[in-house]
Amino acid sequence: MNRHLLSAADLSVEDALRVLDTAEEMSRVADAPVRKLPTLRGRTVVNLFFEDSTRTRISFEAAAKRLSADVINFSAKGSSVSKGESLKDTALTLEAMGADAVVIRHSASGAPHRLAHAGWLHGSVINAGDGTHEHPTQALLDSFTMRRHLRNGKGDLAGVRVAIVGDVLHSRVARSNVLLLATLGASVTLVAPPTLLPVGVEKWPCSISYDLDSVITKVDVVMALRVQLERMSDAFFPSAREYSRRFGLDTVRLARLPDGAIVMHPGPMNRGLEISAEAADGLRSVIVEQVANGVSVRMAVLYLLLAGAPLTDIDYKTLGPS
Amino acid sequence: MSGYLLRGIRCLGGEPVDMHLENGVIAEISEPSKKLRVTGAKTVQGDGLIALPGLVDLHTHLREPGREDAETVDSGTRAAALGGYTAVHAMANTDPVADTAGVVEQVWRLGKEAGFCDVFPVGAVTVGLRGERLAELGAMADSAARVRIFSDDGKCVSDPILMRRALEYVKSFGGVIAQHAQEPRLTEGAQMNEGDVSAVLGLRGWPAVAEEAIIARDVLLAEHVGSKLHVCHVSTAGSVEILRWAKSRGIAVTAEVTPHHLLLTDEMARSYNPLYKVNPPLRTARDIDSLRLALAEGVIDAVATDHAPHSIEDKDCEWQAAAFGMLGLQNALSVVQSTMVDTKLLTWADVAARMSTTPARIGQVANHGRPLSAGEPANITLYDPSITRLVSEKELVSKSRNTPYLGMTLPGQVIATFLRGSPTVLAGELIR
Amino acid sequence: MGSTQGRMVLDEGDLSRALTRIAHQILERNKGSSGLLLLGIPTRGVQLANRLADLISRIEGFDIPVGTLDVTLHRDDLRLRPSRTLTPTLIPVGGLEGRIVVLVDDVLFSGRTIRAALDAIGDIGRPSAVQLAVLIDRGHRQLPIRADYVGKNLPTAMHEAVKVSLNEIDGEDRVTISEVSGE
Numbered sequence: 001m002n003r004h005l006l007s008a009a010d011l012s013v014e015d016a017l018r019v020l021d022t023a024e025e026m027s028r029v030a031d032a033p034v035r036k037l038p039t040l041r042g043r044t045v046v047n048l049f050f051e052d053s054t055r056t057r058i059s060f061e062a063a064a065k066r067l068s069a070d071v072i073n074f075s076a077k078g079s080s081v082s083k084g085e086s087l088k089d090t091a092l093t094l095e096a097m098g099a100d101a102v103v104i105r106h107s108a109s110g111a112p113h114r115l116a117h118a119g120w121l122h123g124s125v126i127n128a129g130d131g132t133h134e135h136p137t138q139a140l141l142d143s144f145t146m147r148r149h150l151r152n153g154k155g156d157l158a159g160v161r162v163a164i165v166g167d168v169l170h171s172r173v174a175r176s177n178v179l180l181l182a183t184l185g186a187s188v189t190l191v192a193p194p195t196l197l198p199v200g201v202e203k204w205p206c207s208i209s210y211d212l213d214s215v216i217t218k219v220d221v222v223m224a225l226r227v228q229l230e231r232m233s234d235a236f237f238p239s240a241r242e243y244s245r246r247f248g249l250d251t252v253r254l255a256r257l258p259d260g261a262i263v264m265h266p267g268p269m270n271r272g273l274e275i276s277a278e279a280a281d282g283l284r285s286v287i288v289e290q291v292a293n294g295v296s297v298r299m300a301v302l303y304l305l306l307a308g309a310p311l312t313d314i315d316y317k318t319l320g321p322s
Numbered sequence: 323m324s325g326y327l328l329r330g331i332r333c334l335g336g337e338p339v340d341m342h343l344e345n346g347v348i349a350e351i352s353e354p355s356k357k358l359r360v361t362g363a364k365t366v367q368g369d370g371l372i373a374l375p376g377l378v379d380l381h382t383h384l385r386e387p388g389r390e391d392a393e394t395v396d397s398g399t400r401a402a403a404l405g406g407y408t409a410v411h412a413m414a415n416t417d418p419v420a421d422t423a424g425v426v427e428q429v430w431r432l433g434k435e436a437g438f439c440d441v442f443p444v445g446a447v448t449v450g451l452r453g454e455r456l457a458e459l460g461a462m463a464d465s466a467a468r469v470r471i472f473s474d475d476g477k478c479v480s481d482p483i484l485m486r487r488a489l490e491y492v493k494s495f496g497g498v499i500a501q502h503a504q505e506p507r508l509t510e511g512a513q514m515n516e517g518d519v520s521a522v523l524g525l526r527g528w529p530a531v532a533e534e535a536i537i538a539r540d541v542l543l544a545e546h547v548g549s550k551l552h553v554c555h556v557s558t559a560g561s562v563e564i565l566r567w568a569k570s571r572g573i574a575v576t577a578e579v580t581p582h583h584l585l586l587t588d589e590m591a592r593s594y595n596p597l598y599k600v601n602p603p604l605r606t607a608r609d610i611d612s613l614r615l616a617l618a619e620g621v622i623d624a625v626a627t628d629h630a631p632h633s634i635e636d637k638d639c640e641w642q643a644a645a646f647g648m649l650g651l652q653n654a655l656s657v658v659q660s661t662m663v664d665t666k667l668l669t670w671a672d673v674a675a676r677m678s679t680t681p682a683r684i685g686q687v688a689n690h691g692r693p694l695s696a697g698e699p700a701n702i703t704l705y706d707p708s709i710t711r712l713v714s715e716k717e718l719v720s721k722s723r724n725t726p727y728l729g730m731t732l733p734g735q736v737i738a739t740f741l742r743g744s745p746t747v748l749a750g751e752l753i754r
Numbered sequence: 755m756g757s758t759q760g761r762m763v764l765d766e767g768d769l770s771r772a773l774t775r776i777a778h779q780i781l782e783r784n785k786g787s788s789g790l791l792l793l794g795i796p797t798r799g800v801q802l803a804n805r806l807a808d809l810i811s812r813i814e815g816f817d818i819p820v821g822t823l824d825v826t827l828h829r830d831d832l833r834l835r836p837s838r839t840l841t842p843t844l845i846p847v848g849g850l851e852g853r854i855v856v857l858v859d860d861v862l863f864s865g866r867t868i869r870a871a872l873d874a875i876g877d878i879g880r881p882s883a884v885q886l887a888v889l890i891d892r893g894h895r896q897l898p899i900r901a902d903y904v905g906k907n908l909p910t911a912m913h914e915a916v917k918v919s920l921n922e923i924d925g926e927d928r929v930t931i932s933e934v935s936g937e
Binding site: 086088108109114134198201 | 516517519521522523524525526527529594595635638639640641642643
């Protein structure tokens, strides 16, 4: 595995399976009497959040703490960042504090990439969502959830049919999911109005549809993406009602899903817009599980990136017996 | 007798000659077999060097006044001289904006004092580049700086009625409007070329049509009012097609392309390194092919650097927060050699036309871009195309470091630059 | 590291006899199999635990519970090597509470793996006792840990490697000792 996790494209199929398999083991810790492992004792994980996301931050924090890492939460609000301190200066501060890993959420696409490669700090960088680029741990937890439900928690996702519905253009979740699901062998269909699909999407490893009704009967997973209402004022779609009518996951569409198909959403949901309450809370919904699985997957990522020595730093001559 | 005796130089890549420069002009040119002898002249061994008329840049950001931390007239003209330039046109987007006779004269005087090359200020089209009302174009034209090119470069004159008036107004003193073609609504928040790469990187796309739509409108306006239009930094294959069409109709349009748009593609953005963030954005390999052919055919008239220095803090940050622009003066000729000469698209005579003669004509600057013949002003660049060199930070004399060519191997090096018979560069080093 | 060459110290028969002896010792020491639970430490401790469980159940006439315990997450030497892949931890139904847990591993060396195993067990439950069975004790302990059942005590030098091969994984049963290459 790479030292950083910046994009789902960084993961080979072996890497991805290793994360998912490790996450399966990590999920046992949640059920154990002692929900804590000593694995990352003495290591420091910084949650560097330039954008509000309580859910993702708490998930990473719980993951790091279950592995006994020291966690420092550094949020842009109320810090010097809001006073105009640059990403670079923040990075240099974290480097001076000895951060072993920096979990970064940033509104600018590529900010984690810069943090990892500009030479500002030495720790591992984990992308917790950057602008409209990627959110690789969300994709990992989505695949983890799909694999549990559709493949008994083992192996890849070959043959699994996934529809991702909604604002693909602005969605980092969609980008990461398309890449990771393709790596794991699933077949993905993006469903959205053409205004919410990026120019260049034709080159992605997935198919495209503008018609949810023609897709919904032929999928094992339907994932609704959050639609932000401010997109309406930018003329991406005419009205919430029209969006909901054409692309919303409502009761009628829910009923047309094949047996055993599951409903997913990365949250936070706009109930009544991209997903109805019946779909969100129904038997097919695995949305609450996604949250729990998020902790296991992030534990796996932290373990794999942080627990061992980077390959180049190992001096085999000094290795004692194991 | 005195001056400089250049031995064995190849004018425009032709047969070797000896050339004597004296009193600011080319005094004599003769075949080496005639063993030209000049007492008291300093000799430059020019065997194998290409002699070009001193290069003229239509598009330079010198940042003074206002951002002297990024570049000054002095530092920028040093970079120009090392790049083989004897004249540059200083863009108007300074602070204060060069929208009055006072500011353009200040820049013009600073250029005179710096002395590394001639500085011709470009005047703003609209007051403060705000696109609301015309700046005093006539006053700038009549000033000591004798402004002939007007541009809001960095911003597009997007209001069609304002553009029409500007094109009409400059006819009275033979001026030209140099348009930065960028439809503002289509490029709100845009970060890079819209296409396969932007889709993957999640950076907001900058569609080619945002450039092409403005060029199409402006060539029609220029035709309608019978004025001259110059199109800055053409970057797309579609723009080339529109220019080809406009020229075939006899519309008085000229166009420039930057060295970086001839060489680099939007693939560079995959690094998220803001060194590759530029306006207009780097495009695709297909666009590059089209631009190179257009420059070869003359559909694009000139190479202009769009030399845009930025301080480290404006570039050592996340892509979205970074400023647009890259350095260009010092490596322009090498990039042109690599993309146009080594690929057999241009001869050295063509290079002289695209980088000196034609820009001088568009900018209406006397004494630059002249033929290399006896009696002409001694503005000359000597260039060694046989060298290959690794671009490193230490050779940059600009106050900024934002060259996209860092770490690349480029061919050729400017060995000497003469401004009115005096060297500004000798043996690849600045003089003075 | 070492190879399949090297000096043979246990052959198939030796290995089988050693396990049989350990099975009897476990029963003798614990006065039967009541409350016994075997936990194999991956990789080869798992197969050894399964074989011991077979032997014990054959003697006793009924099955005894066997599980596997991955101790990776409790190791203190993780930073010396690239991150290791985890193997499943499988605790038999009923858990460890009040059981006599016999940890099974192939080679006892520094004792660090067993220290990690004791910590891992502590996080899962509270057995009434924990005992340790190993096929080979090669010495060089770095912690105050000793085995309750040993197949063979094998004095070694630090630069030697002990390799346990088992039929289930390696296609043959044997134990060899060799010089560590590349030293």
